[in-house]
Amino acid sequence: MQNVFLKEDCGQFINRINQLKSDTKPLWGTMSVDQMLAHCNVTYEMVYDNIHQKPNAFMGFLLKSFVKKKVVDESPYPKNIRTAPQFIIKGDRDFELEKNRLVAYIIKTLELGKESFEGKESLSFGKLSSEEWNNMFAKHLDHHFSQFGV
Template sequence: MKTIFDKPTRDELIARMNTLNEHSTPEWGKMTAYQMVKHCTQWEQMIAGEIPCKRSFIGRIFGKMALKDFMKADKPIMRNAPTAPELKVTETNGDIAAQKVKWIALFEKNAQSSTRYFVHPFFGKMTREQIGCLAYRHIDHHLRQFNS
């Protein structure tokens, strides 16, 4: 399974990130390109511990089991998957170029991090290896959403 801790994989994702612009349109969902880039930036901030997210009740019940299945699957995340309320972006327009710079910097920083675990709002406690795979799948999901 691909992971952000692999340099060629990071380079591939960054090249895809750089294809996004204010004219990019989604294949599904309601987000604008700016909202998606900002959402992904906030996701990186959550991974870095800069944005706290509450564990969901349903995640406390099914999170560990779902994570086990999620980590086995090597397919894209389903369309219109739910997101943590803290990571929903309401403003529809902004400086996408500046937001991409911030996103890529946080992405690179997190990929270099030696953090051993993270508590995801749905999946719960995750290892570094699980974080790397989930981060790849999350970014890939949104880049596919915008044909990038």
């Protein structure tokens, strides 16, 4: 698994992003490339931007009990896995804007470093270790970049 806290690995993620074009087609799934980039940005918005609501207590319990392990472990996501409602992107997005936002989020995460994420609270899953944060970020990016052949 790649490490979002290592410069070399972040460089590889950014290189993959830079291989995308506004007309790149997915190998599976229904998202367009601009929607995929916006979708990937949601993970970072939940960390850095105060625009997503924390789940209510019941939903939080369900997420921690049944979803968290699959999201933060090292096992890859299967193709066409269901996603949470806030990750569903409808309509067209600005490809360049979403691409630049994602690169900026990757760099910000690298610059903050592993220590900043140790025990950091996730909106959906409660406190996570830096390893769990890494797994969540890295495997999500890898899943969608592979979806678009980069």
